[in-house]
Amino acid sequence: MxxxxxxxxxxxxxxxxxxxxxxxxxxxxxxxxxxxxxxxxxxxxxxxxxxxxxxxxxxxxxxxxxxxxxxxxxxxxxxxxxxxxxxxxxxxxxxxxxxxxxxxxxxxxxxxxLPIKLQNSQSENKNQISQTEKGHKSLLNYAIKGLLLALLIKIYDYTDYIHPTIMLGLYCFHVYFCLEITLAIAAAMARAMLGAELEPQFNEPYLSTSLQDFWGRRWNLMVSRILRPTVYVPVLSWSTNILGRKWAPLPAIMSTFVVSGLIHELIFYYLGRVNPTWEITWFFLLHGACLMAEIAVKKSVKGRLHLPRIIATIFTVGFAMITGFWLFFPQLLRCKADERAFAEYVAVGAFVKDIFRALTSRVPFSYT
Known part of the structure; x- marks a missing residue:
């Protein structure tokens, strides 16, 4: 490589x-x-x-x-x-x-x-209670994901023999595992320092049964909690006066995805220091439009039509991954995120090995 x-x-x-x-x-x-x-x-x-x-x-x-x-x-x-x-x-x-x-x-x-929020003594509603209870995971859950992340890093040694499409799929899981483990560590540190229970950040997004479920209740919940009061609620209040309560959520949803897309463009600029080509924004605009269509269909059928859970999950997760392959992950590869991330793993591993070797041999450690 x-x-x-x-x-x-x-x-x-x-x-x-x-x-x-x-x-x-x-x-x-x-x-x-x-x-x-x-x-x-x-x-x-x-x-x-x-x-x-x-x-x-x-x-x-x-x-x-x-x-x-x-x-x-x-x-x-x-x-x-x-x-x-x-x-x-x-x-x-x-x-x-x-x-x-x-x-x-x-x-x-x-x-x-930090991506944390202290839990209230009483949740705002039963739905929040259910989400919080589902969001707590065991140490075994994180240990398994940590092992899978380590396995993915090892697989990168053989990228020359793996089809690029498969590699994009592996990057999807890499981003998810890396984010969840990192945010869980940050939350655990805050829990130890603050002595308080914290709200979860992810809720097994690979089990999502709809885009509404994925973006609203499973993926990066801290961002959802930030964007809701700052973007969604103000636009919802404004659009209610124009469109009425039934359809007011639609422009509020699209506005939220527009802001999310622009912020992601900024984050990607920090990562790669390359001018944006706006595929990331188009990714979020596409998901916002599809989520609006999904909600409109649900309002039209009024609960009379439901896909089997396994089919809905396959469609939802498949759509997220395919659109990610198309618009999201190519921008990470454009700034050589995979190569740089792997180099950082190697650097940390070598540093830890040198420290361990210095401690076990009782030789003063010097990183030169």
């Missing part, structure tokens, strides 16, 4: 420059969020608080440019440029998870920049 000819250079950059930048970026994040926490105590909600937050929002859009790795850089971009900024915008008007007046500074920092 091309791109690994000078692995020592890659390792040196990864372990020295990138991690140093990562620490500096997150120190800046915590200092900035501490300012927002204090500002929220002093400045009244509304335009004045929003203005006080805007420099931090701008900083959070710039900080990911300091990082270049797929894992540290990509996750940092997702956590601060998307999640933290949207939560701060809600907090400016005293909405969202940061608006709870009893939040301590450590909890504020964790909730602001």
């Amino acid at each position: 091309e791109g690994y000819t000078d692995m020592k250079k890659v390792m040196s950059y990864w372990m020295e420059g990138e991690i140093n930048n990562f620490i500096k970026v997150w120190l800046s994040v915590y200092v900035s969020l501490s300012y927002c926490y204090l500002s929220g105590k002093i400045v009244p909600k509304g335009t004045r608080r929003l203005i006080s937050f805007l420099p931090v929002v701008g900083l959070f859009l710039l900080l990911p440019l300091k990082l270049h790795s797929m894992h540290l850089g990509g996750l940092t971009a997702f956590f601060i440029a998307w999640l933290a900024n949207f939560k701060l915008l809600m907090f400016a008007f005293n909405n969202g998870p940061l608006s709870e007046p009893s939040l301590s500074l450590p909890r504020f920092l964790a909730i602001a920049c």
Whole structure:
């Protein structure tokens, strides 16, 4: 595989420059969020608080440019440029998870920049309770997914012998396993620090029976909880006055997918530093349009027609994967995400081996 000819250079950059930048970026994040926490105590909600937050929002859009790795850089971009900024915008008007007046500074920092939300003592409705209960997984569940991720990484050694279409399918599972395990680790760390139960991030998306089920109740639930109050609800309120309550959700859904597509374009720019070609936005526009059609059909038949669960799951997951092959994953490959991610795995593995060797041989460790 091309791109690994000078692995020592890659390792040196990864372990020295990138991690140093990562620490500096997150120190800046915590200092900035501490300012927002204090500002929220002093400045009244509304335009004045929003203005006080805007420099931090701008900083959070710039900080990911300091990082270049797929894992540290990509996750940092997702956590601060998307999640933290949207939560701060809600907090400016005293909405969202940061608006709870009893939040301590450590909890504020964790909730602001991590994909977590503390559970309420009473869920808003029975549906949320059901989703939360289903979302909790055993350690065995995560262990199996961790082993499958390790197996996928090993399979990449044989990419020259595997059909490109099959590789795209493997990338689908790689992204899912990597996201779920990473977010679960972040949630577990926050749980240990905060001593509170946290809402789940994924709910087995490969069991989805419809696009509504996939995007609303199973895939990356933190993003759904962020986009709903910031995009969906305001557009829904506006469109209700024009279209009526029956059809008002449709433009609200499309608006949500448009915003999601644009934010994903930004995240992909952080990953690859290449100008967008807008396939990612078209991916979300396509799914938004299909979800609107799905809801319209459901309203028309009024529950009189149901596909068998296994057929509905095959159609839903198949549609998500095929459209991902077409519009989503080619953009990851365009910025050589697979090669860079593999190089990072190798770098970390070599670093751990060197540390272990140094400890067991009682020789002072020096990474040169």
